[in-house]
Structures are given as C-alpha cells and as structure tokens.
Amino acid sequence: xxxxxxxxxxxxxxxxxxxxxxxxxxxxxxxxxxxxxxxxxxxxxxxxxxxxxxxxxxxxxxxxxxxxxxxxxxxxxxxxxxxxxxxxxxxxxxxxxxxxxxxxxxxxxxxxxxxxxxxxxx
Amino acid sequence: xxxxxxxxxxxxxxxxxxxxxxxxxxxxxxxxxxxxxxxxxxxxxxxxxxxxxxxxxxxxxxxxxxxxxxxxxxxxxxxxxxxxxxxxxxxxxxxxxxxxxxxxxxxxxx
Numbered sequence: 001x002x003x004x005x006x007x008x009x010x011x012x013x014x015x016x017x018x019x020x021x022x023x024x025x026x027x028x029x030x031x032x033x034x035x036x037x038x039x040x041x042x043x044x045x046x047x048x049x050x051x052x053x054x055x056x057x058x059x060x061x062x063x064x065x066x067x068x069x070x071x072x073x074x075x076x077x078x079x080x081x082x083x084x085x086x087x088x089x090x091x092x093x094x095x096x097x098x099x100x101x102x103x104x105x106x107x108x109x110x111x112x113x114x115x116x117x118x119x120x121x122x
Numbered sequence: 123x124x125x126x127x128x129x130x131x132x133x134x135x136x137x138x139x140x141x142x143x144x145x146x147x148x149x150x151x152x153x154x155x156x157x158x159x160x161x162x163x164x165x166x167x168x169x170x171x172x173x174x175x176x177x178x179x180x181x182x183x184x185x186x187x188x189x190x191x192x193x194x195x196x197x198x199x200x201x202x203x204x205x206x207x208x209x210x211x212x213x214x215x216x217x218x219x220x221x222x223x224x225x226x227x228x229x230x231x232x
Contacts, residue, residue, distance in 0.1 A: 035221070037168075044125070045160070045168065045211050047221040059219050100173055105215045108158040108173025115167065 002026040002111045004096045009116030012086055020116060022079040022096030027111075030054070030074035033099035035109060036081050038092035038118075048094070049081065053102040064090075086120045093117050126151070126212055126224035133230040134202045142227045144195040144212035150222055152193040156215035159188055159197045163208045171210075172197065199229070207231045 008020040020036070036048040049070040050059040058070055069082040079096055094116050097109035127145040134140040144151070144159075151157055159172040170179055172188040175195065185206075188197045195214070199206050212224040 037223075044209075044226040045162075045213075045223045047213065047223055050221065059221070061220055095167060097168075100170075100179075105154075105156060105219070106158070106213075106221050107156050107215075108170050108179070109160075109168075110170045110173070110179055112167040112169075 002098065004098065004111055004113035006094060006096045006113045006116035009094065009118045011119045011121065013122050014087055014120055016086055017082070017084045018086060018118060020081040020083065020094055020096075020118070022113060024077045024079065024096075024098070027098070029072075029077040031102060033102055033104045033106065034072060034079045035097045035099060035104075035106060036070065036079075037095045037097055037109070037112075038090075039095070039115075040089075040092040043092075046092070050099070050104040050106060051079070052104040057104040059104050083118070086118075088120050091118060091120045124222075126214060126222055128210075128212060128224040128227045130225070131228045131230065133232055134199075135232045136202055136204065138202050139198060139200040140202060140229065142197045142199075142210055142212075142229070144197070144224045146193050146195070146214055146222070148193060149218070150193075150214040150216040151190060151195050153217060154215045155190070157188075157190055157195045158213050159186075159195075160211045160213070161206075161208045162211065168211065202231055204231050
C-alpha cells in the first residue's frame with residue numbers, strides 16, 4: 001500500500017524558516033517524480049514544486065522561487081521542502097504527492113499524503 | 123503563471139451528465155497533453171481522476187471521461203451520483219516548466 005506521510009509543519013513567524021518532510025513507502029520511490037502542492041484555508045490547490053526521480057530537474061512556482069528548495073533522498077525514501085523567508089501568504093496545508101511518471105513534467109499525481117499545516121504569523 | 127479558468131460551480135440532478143471546462147492558453151493546455159483532473163471531498167486529499175488528458179487510473183469509474191480541444195480541457199461526469207459531489211480541479215504542465223492548477227469547480231448534486 002502506497003503511503004505518503006508529511007511532517008514538519010507548525011506555527012512560524014514571518015521571515016523564519018521551516019523544513020517539511022515526506023516519508024514514502026509502498027512503492028519504488030526512486031522510480032517516480034515527486035511534488036509539493038499546497039492549499040490555503042478555504043482556497044484552491046496551488047502547485048509549489050516538483051523534483052524528478054534523480055533530482056536532475058527541479059521545478060518551482062513563481063510564488064516560491066528563490067525562497068523554497070525541494071530535495072529528495074532516495075536512500076531514505078524521503079522528500080523535503082526547505083522553506084525560507086516565509087510570508088503570511090505561505091500559510092496553507094502542504095501536500096506531498098507522487099507523480100505517475102519519473103520526470104518532473106507531471107502527467108498526473110496519483111497518490112497524496114494527508115498534508116501538514118504551515119501557519120505563518122507573528 | 124495565472125491559474126487555469128474553471129466555472130465556480132456546476133450542478134445537476136442524479137443520473138444526468140455534467141461537463142466542467144478548464145481554459146488555459148497555448149503555453150499550457152494548448153501545447154501539452156499533460157492535463158489531469160482531481161476530485162477533492164471536504165477535508166480530504168485530492169484524488170486523481172484523469173491523467174494525460176483522457177486516461178482513467180485503475181479504480182476510477184467509467185462515468186468520468188475527459189478530452190481536450192485547443193486551449194480548453196473538459197471533464198464529463200455521466201450518470202451523476204450523490205458521491206460525485208465534490209470540488210474538481212484541472213491541471214496542466216506549462217512551457218515555463220511549471221504546473222498550474224485550475225481555479226476549481228464545486229459540483230453539486232441536486
């Protein structure tokens with residue numbers, strides 16, 4: 001059974017940093033691209049970042065480029081999102097999602113975690 | 123990158139068919155066949171319903187179908203059922219090497 005479990009969310013002050021993790025199991029992690037998608041309270045889905053199977057391709061939304069860094073450790077079946085210079089509008093539930101493809105040019109996200117909540121507030 | 127445009131809401135009676143449109147540009151839907159659709163029930167994680175414009179993952183009901191014409195993609199739900207009431211989002215890969223989601227459509231079963 002495929003499982004994606006996010007962790008690392010919490011309350012953080014504007015300008016500070018946070019690192020999200022996603023532990024994957026139930027599939028061959030290094031065969032697939034992975035993504036982070038967020039959803040602000042009561043709002044729609046927003047793609048944040050994606051990474052190819054071998055970390056050779058890193059993609060970012062304009063809203064987080066230069067502030068967030070995606071990475072993965074295939075030996076640990078884990079995905080990460082380093083979030084720096086956090087702003088109030090980064091407040092959201094952050095989902096980790098598995099791509100159906102190895103490349104980061106997503107064809108579809110077939111498994112999702114339950115999300116981890118990030119709240120940016122003073 | 124602006125979000126893809128979807129109608130805010132679509133409704134239908136049980137058994138009817140409804141169609142949700144998703145309008146993009148020549149930089150996303152118009153160029154790439156990497157269009158997917160997601161269903162999200164309140165408080166739940168999204169579920170992949172369609173990938174590569176019109177392909178259904180294993181386990182997704184045949185009542186869900188999709189297509190693309192030009193810069194617009196469409197999701198059709200036939201034989202509408204109460205359990206189909208949810209939010210639906212489209213997404214596409216873009217020429218700027220990003221993914222963009224649609225604005226979301228709330229489907230109501232009357």
